[in-house]
Amino acid sequence: MIPTGVELIVVTPVYEDLEASSRLFRELDAAFGGRLFILAVDDGSVRQPLPGNAFAGLSAHGAVVKLRRNVGHQRAIAIGLGVAADYMTEKQCVVVMDSDGEDLPGTIPPLLAALNDPQVDVAVAQRKSRVETLRFKAFYEVYKRLFAFMTGRAITFGNFMAFSFSAVRRLAAMQELPIHVAAATLASKLRLRVCPLDRGPRYAGQSKMNFVGLALHGFRALMVFAEDVLVRVGLLCVAIAAFSVLGGALAIGLKLAGFATPGWFSVAFGILLLTLLQTGTLALMMLMLTGVVRSGSVTSAAGYKEFIDCVLVSGERVRLNG
Structure with a gap:
């Protein structure tokens, strides 16, 4: 041709x-x-x-x-x-x-x-x-x-x-x-x-x-x-999750020590828990997206x-x- x-x-x-x-x-x-x-x-x-x-x-x-x-x-x-x-x-x-x-x-x-x-x-x-x-x-x-x-x-x-x-x-x-x-x-x-x-x-x-x-x-x-993006997002999620766990532990410690004002502990711990769950969900979504990309290309x-x-x-x- x-x-x-x-x-x-x-x-x-x-x-x-x-x-x-x-x-x-x-x-x-x-x-x-x-x-x-x-x-x-x-x-x-x-x-x-x-x-x-x-x-x-x-x-x-x-x-x-x-x-x-x-x-x-x-x-x-x-x-x-x-x-x-x-x-x-x-x-x-x-x-x-x-x-x-x-x-x-x-x-x-x-x-x-x-x-x-x-x-x-x-x-x-x-x-x-x-x-x-x-x-x-x-x-x-x-x-x-x-x-x-x-x-x-x-x-x-x-x-x-x-x-x-x-x-x-x-x-x-x-x-x-x-x-x-x-x-x-x-x-x-x-x-x-x-x-x-x-x-x-x-x-x-x-x-x-x-x-x-x-x-x-x-x-x-x-x-x-997708794999490179997943690794970078995963590392970011791990860092945020670690911060959330440390923040939650600190909030529990302050609550037990009696330094927490009324309502502060539940709000702070709730926000940190939601952050932890969201980072886990984001990492899972990125993992699924990688599989979809590789199987559909x-x-x-x-x-x-x-x-x-x-x-x-x-x-x-x-x-x-x-």
């Missing part, structure tokens, strides 16, 4: 964004021409589905992967990487980017240049400037600090990344990939190179991501490191095909390997 002369494979998810994605395809074609293969994952679009001839008139090659339903931005990328892993060769590399124009085609060369270093498996884009609202920037700063506190890791990049052949094969086999692509890249222990790049404005339309969606996206990044290199309705190359359906 992917010609041997192709040097670069671009994986981009598209959901109800025909105008912006069409412009992206033209700009990518102008920048890379016949050396490029565009793997556009249509994430169950209904109103503006990608046509099978989306790359007509371009010198670049391409395929439209149509999904059976809307699976979400991150899982769509994971499916695209699964397809790429099955068809790419060792001399090819993969770039993941959004289809709305905020990831600029002109900033791809610095990512590819970073991959020329044999000590680099993944080149990630760190934003030097953002065309975002003050509310989004404030939330993003809070999210980065919360992520670092809960996981002990720093995440300063999004989906705009370039991968070597070995990196794509490794990530496609990770069950965490469809949960959060950037966090899964951190968890993969691949060697990263950070490239400061500018972020552009959308080509057309408005972002479909609202505040609730952003919060959920941030929470999914924590889910990838699917889409490995072998399982992504169940989400694909068809793959169109020049308007014609093609069969996937296997």
Whole structure:
């Protein structure tokens, strides 16, 4: 499906964004021409589905992967990487980017240049400037600090990344990939190179991501490191529980010594007991959440095909390997 002369494979998810994605395809074609293969994952679009001839008139090659339903931005990328892993060769590399124009085609060369270093498996884009609202920037700063506190890791990049052949094969086999692509890249222990790049404005339309969606996206990044979060929350719960037990013992001692005023002991001991019970409940919930995440995360290199309705190359359906 992917010609041997192709040097670069671009994986981009598209959901109800025909105008912006069409412009992206033209700009990518102008920048890379016949050396490029565009793997556009249509994430169950209904109103503006990608046509099978989306790359007509371009010198670049391409395929439209149509999904059976809307699976979400991150899982769509994971499916695209699964397809790429099955068809790419060792001399090819993969770039993941959004289809709305905020990831600029002109900033791809610095990512590819970073991959020329044999000590680099993944080149990630760190934003030097953002065309975002003050509310989004404030939330993003809070999210980065919360992520670092809960996981002990720093995440300063999004989906705009370039991968070597070995990196794509490794990530496609990770069950965490469809949960959060950037966090899964951190968890993969691949060697990263950070490239400061500018972020552009959308080509057309408005972002479909609202505040609730952003919060959920941030929470999914924590889910990838569920065990680390559990340990940190568990240690915090143990510290609070120990404080509660010591405080309760002190309250009982003061009561027996006759230093407690009427009603003080029952209120203080009740608050400490509730704190102890709540920390125990929180630790149990985190343990259950970890089990749910691990048992429910699917889409490995072998399982992504169940989400694909068809793959169109020049308007014609093609069969996937296997």
